[in-house]
Amino acid sequence: MNQELYEKFCHEYEKKGLWEHSTHGSKLKNCAEKYGERIALIDEQEEISYQELDLRSDQMAAWMLHEGFVKGERIVIQHVNCIGFAVMCFAMFKIGVIPVLAMPSHGMRELSGIVKTAQPKGFIVIETYHGVDHLAEAAVLQKENPCIEKVIPAERLEQMDFSQWELDEELYEKPCSRDTAILVLSGGSTGIPKLIARPHADYLHLQKYCALSCGMDENSVSLIAMPVTHCWNLCGPGLLGSLFAGAKTVLCRNGSADEILNCIEMHEVTTMALVPSLLRACISLQDLMENDLSSLQMIQIGGAMCPPQLAELAVEKLGCKVQQIYGMSEGFVSATRPEDPYEIMIGTQGIPVSPGDIMKIVDEEEQEVPAGEAGEILARGPSVVWEYYENPVMSSVAFTEDGFYRTGDKGRIDPDTGRLQILGRIREQINRLGEKIMPSELEEYLLDHPQIQQVCVVPADDEKLGQRICICLPEALSGIGLTQLRQFLKEKEIASFKMPDQVIYIREWPYTAVNKIDRGRLREMAEGKVALC
Numbered sequence: 001m002n003q004e005l006y007e008k009f010c011h012e013y014e015k016k017g018l019w020e021h022s023t024h025g026s027k028l029k030n031c032a033e034k035y036g037e038r039i040a041l042i043d044e045q046e047e048i049s050y051q052e053l054d055l056r057s058d059q060m061a062a063w064m065l066h067e068g069f070v071k072g073e074r075i076v077i078q079h080v081n082c083i084g085f086a087v088m089c090f091a092m093f094k095i096g097v098i099p100v101l102a103m104p105s106h107g108m109r110e111l112s113g114i115v116k117t118a119q120p121k122g123f124i125v126i127e128t129y130h131g132v133d134h135l136a137e138a139a140v141l142q143k144e145n146p147c148i149e150k151v152i153p154a155e156r157l158e159q160m161d162f163s164q165w166e167l168d169e170e171l172y173e174k175p176c177s178r179d180t181a182i183l184v185l186s187g188g189s190t191g192i193p194k195l196i197a198r199p200h201a202d203y204l205h206l207q208k209y210c211a212l213s214c215g216m217d218e219n220s221v222s223l224i225a226m227p228v229t230h231c232w233n234l235c236g237p238g239l240l241g242s243l244f245a246g247a248k249t250v251l252c253r254n255g256s257a258d259e260i261l262n263c264i265e266m267h268e269v270t271t272m273a274l275v276p277s278l279l280r281a282c283i284s285l286q287d288l289m290e291n292d293l294s295s296l297q298m299i300q301i302g303g304a305m306c307p308p309q310l311a312e313l314a315v316e317k318l319g320c321k322v323q324q325i326y327g328m329s330e331g332f333v334s335a336t337r338p339e340d341p342y343e344i345m346i347g348t349q350g351i352p353v354s355p356g357d358i359m360k361i362v363d364e365e366e367q368e369v370p371a372g373e374a375g376e377i378l379a380r381g382p383s384v385v386w387e388y389y390e391n392p393v394m395s396s397v398a399f400t401e402d403g404f405y406r407t408g409d410k411g412r413i414d415p416d417t418g419r420l421q422i423l424g425r426i427r428e429q430i431n432r433l434g435e436k437i438m439p440s441e442l443e444e445y446l447l448d449h450p451q452i453q454q455v456c457v458v459p460a461d462d463e464k465l466g467q468r469i470c471i472c473l474p475e476a477l478s479g480i481g482l483t484q485l486r487q488f489l490k491e492k493e494i495a496s497f498k499m500p501d502q503v504i505y506i507r508e509w510p511y512t513a514v515n516k517i518d519r520g521r522l523r524e525m526a527e528g529k530v531a532l533c
């Protein structure tokens with residue numbers, strides 16, 4: 001990274017007021033003073049006011065200091081959506097300890113990668129979830145990684161009584177706005193997620209403008225339906241953006257369609273974010289359930305390609321506006337606005353949410369293309385990071401010298417509306433229920449199978465999943481079924497969302513003109529558009 005140039009930009013963002021001299025801890029204090037007893041968060045067990053959230057996180061922070069955690073050290077959190085998660089994060093924000101977010105669906109392979117890079121001193125983990133003994137996994141990780149001094153079961157932390165603890169400001173070094181607030185995971189163009197360090201200033205900036213872009217304010221009730229450990233659900237505006245906008249935030253634990261519909265009715269939710277596949281599931285279920293969704297004003301749809309028909313269906317069936325949102329953990333977010341005309345809301349992904357962010361569409365030589373032409377989207381600005389954490393090799397691939405992030409996504413500026421339209425991926429990636437999977441990663445594992453010498457993994461469009469993972473094997477291996485492939489991959493200890501959904505057997509591999517395997521053709525076969533050959 002060009003440190004000098006980066007500094008220059010940071011300074012400019014501060015001068016223009018795009019980056020505030022503030023931190024997540026001090027923002028929460030301001031909110032506690034402003035909103036006091038008002039409900040901040042609701043989960044399936046309890047609700048908590050702004051004041052209480054501030055107090056509880058202060059107390060937990062005091063305990064963490066006592067346990068020996070200090071500014072700059074890292075703690076991995078592998079947890080589900082609940083108030084306890086928010087308390088832990090704010091406790092860490094306040095004393096400058098950095099939460100590293102892992103998902104409950106991550107397997108040992110991803111977790112090891114995260115731990116190797118982050119070198120955490122602590123590991124807070126949900127004991128068991130969906131039948132997986134996460135605590136046992138954390139114990140193995142601790143054995144293999146001496147940096148982890150403490151494994152703390154999340155449930156135990158939530159039940160501890162911290163009421164005697166008091167956060168004494170004299171006793172610790174406070175973080176400042178440019179310090180790293182959190183380490184989040186990239187959507188992944190590699191198997192092991194890359195880590196992204198988000199400073200307080202840029203993360204707060206993004207949350208604020210995401211909240212503004214979807215019209216969120218003190219009267220909003222925001223539903224976090226998907227895992228809060230994913231960046232969008234935490235900051236786009238997500239949990240943090242809704243909190244700082246003064247909204248009431250409801251946390252879904254499992255994120256199933258019926259839980260989402262029930263939560264909307266029960267808490268009179270006004271705003272929520274969904275990936276297209278989950279939106280489709282909610283629309284289908286609502287046809288049967290007929291919940292009262294009259295409070296709903298806005299659904300953010302993003303994370304994966306959303307066909308305009310689905311956006312239209314959401315407006316028609318759920319009776320609300322939609323906000324098409326395109327973004328990534330590296331920071332850039334573009335979205336439609338509530339006041340946009342119908343065609344823009346349905347057919348585009350809008351304009352950058354931050355007034356400081358810029359994007360350009362470039363060709364293969366990284367030259368800007370004229371409006372209307374498709375190319376790769378590059379983005380830079382006060383919400384976009386300049387590098388990956390402790391990963392100079394991948395940083396130099398993904399970021400330009402002058403601070404643009406190469407998204408790997410294909411887009412164009414619609415010449416009629418001037419808005420961004422996402423057209424898919426430039427580089428290969430499967431987007432299954434919003435989770436990103438690299439075919440090359442699965443292929444690498446599968447080639448370890450004693451019988452597999454050739455394999456291709458391709459996406460196939462899927463009504464329910466968005467895209468399903470299809471494995472293409474030579475016909476001679478038709479004795480290896482999907483169950484066996486899944487079992488084999490399970491032994492590789494990878495995330496559950498990377499498990500294949502389909503296998504097809506190929507008699508003769510299709511080739512392109514330049515003699516590469518024609519993955520497009522394989523995909524058409526997987527989708528049943530052309531006959532297997």
Ligand code: AMP
Pocket residue numbers: 185186187188231232301302303304305306324325326327328329330349407409422425436
């Ligand atoms: P993540 O970092 O996990 O949020 O993943 C970011 C990636 O998700 C982007 O680079 C896109 O490939 C994809 N993505 C996000 N939003 C959209 C959208 N509205 N339409 C299509 N793809 C999207």
